[in-house]
Amino acid sequence: MLFLKPRKGYFSDEKMSAIKFKIILFLNILLLLFCFSFPINATNNSAYDTVINKINQAYANIQTYSAYFIKQELIKDVGMVTEHIDLVFQKPFKVKLNYREGPKKDITVVYQKGENDNKLRVRKAGIILGFFTFSLSPQSDIAMKNNHHDITNIGLGKLIDIITNNYNRARKNNEIKIIDHGNDQINGIPVYHYEAILPKEKDKGYYCYRIILYINKNNYLPVKIRIIDWDNKLYEDYTYLDLKINIKLDDKIFYL
Helix, strand or coil, X not given: CCCCCCCCXXXXXXXXXXXXXXXXXHHHHHHHXXXXXXXXXXXXHHXXXXXXXXXXXXXXXXXEEEEEEEEEEEECCCEEEEEEEEEEEECCCEEEEEEEECCCCCEEEEEECCCXXXXXXXXXXXXXXXXXXXXXXXXXXXHHXXXXXXXXXXXXXHHHXXXXXXXXXXXXXXXXXXXXXXXXXXXXXXXXXXXXXCCCCHHHCCCCCEEEEEEECCCCCEXXXXXXXXXXXXXXXXXXXXXXXXXXXXXXXXXX
């Protein structure tokens, strides 16, 4: 059998070094392209079905809850408006809001679906104003000031609906990417940290471009959700702290 041997000195040491350098450089470029083509910890979307189901099951087992609700919304011509609220909720839909910080500080609002002609009741603390209670339509200009949503769309249930509806639709259309950011903490609460990336095209009708979700590891309820708009800016940020579920409530608290 004939073996062909390269002539001695066919490649000089300098040429060999240059070839090795180019090969190593090429392989490193390929590795970088591969890493940036796929998000770290990207989950199989089907695995996220279980997460969505657990969130909905957890909320289905709740009849009442209270929370320290921190609400941030980007308001046109105003900027980011932050409000701190003591929130109490009872199914099917009774809610009480005590505003502790923000533009509505010292205002109390109650709403019961089907009661008071479906109007909310409002009272502001004070020596004089504390004696007066007003009824307002939830969709009135006064009630909607500095709000993206009216009071009929407040609470964990409505938040979970937004998450679920957008996920299910995008999953069906194969238009969603889920990133698992692993374990995290919100105000000392251990959470699972997920991110859902929806189509960048606003006209496709999804609620937003990105949803960043923090789920309580102990009860599978949302602790925090950040809504990112199509300009990749923070649009909404809702946080539920000191959450107490299935607490005993007196119906009187929903009256003013």
